[in-house]
Amino acid sequence: MAEHQTQTIMRSGLGRARGLGSAKSGTAHWWAERVTSVALVPLTLWFILVMYKLIGVPRAAIATWASSPVNATLLIALVLITFHHMALGLQVVIEDYIHNERTRLASILAMKGATGLLAIASLVAILKLALAG
């Protein structure tokens, strides 16, 4: 005689109706935002000290500063982590305020494209300053 197996569905009726389920990838997003924010604490303080040195100096002096591998590495780290943190934050803002599915997806993709291009532009600029002067 076959045993009857029963399975209790833990999701609420509303949860199934909405088809959204639980948090999905929310934890990874939340965690990445925290990790980047922790990294940005020392990098931001370093950046402010750097700006005292670099504001108002000629181009050649910036290139000389960037030719130090330590400076270039930290500046690249700052820029990449800043844009990553920014994209994560702006995505949540867009998701909170834009309710239309198509507009929301289009806005997120446009924002990701813009932050990605800005990050790459900064990276290219820093490498050019560091390597070519």
Add this chain to the structure above:
Amino acid sequence: MTDVREAIFIGHTTDGRTVRRPMSPHLQIYKPQITSALSIFHRITGCALSAGTLLLVWWLVAAATSDGAFATVSAVVHTWLGHLVLFGWTAALWYHFCAGIRHLAWDSGYGFELSEVHATGKLVLIATGVLTVLTWLIGFVVV
């Protein structure tokens, strides 16, 4: 219904009529509090700083491009409006920095008592003011 999430707004009155439930919180009638004000201010400064990175990218790209491009950035930054934008940028940065550390403390499980929330909130505001002014005072001396 344009969005499946609209389902959570469906409610019924005592006489059975279907109504659209109100969204909470009612921002128009909510009393502004330090908790909610600092929360939305964290988001506003985050967005402002995002726009502010355009200035940083412009500066970096111009420095890597030509003397002419770099001179343009320098000229714009050294107007009174440029200085005002930079001052606002500094203030937004310090606010987001301090409020962000407050968030990290919450994430680690500290500071949830209402008295602590109010105290750290005020501390963030004071720290933002002090650090912003200090940053510019040091700037005037050093630069």
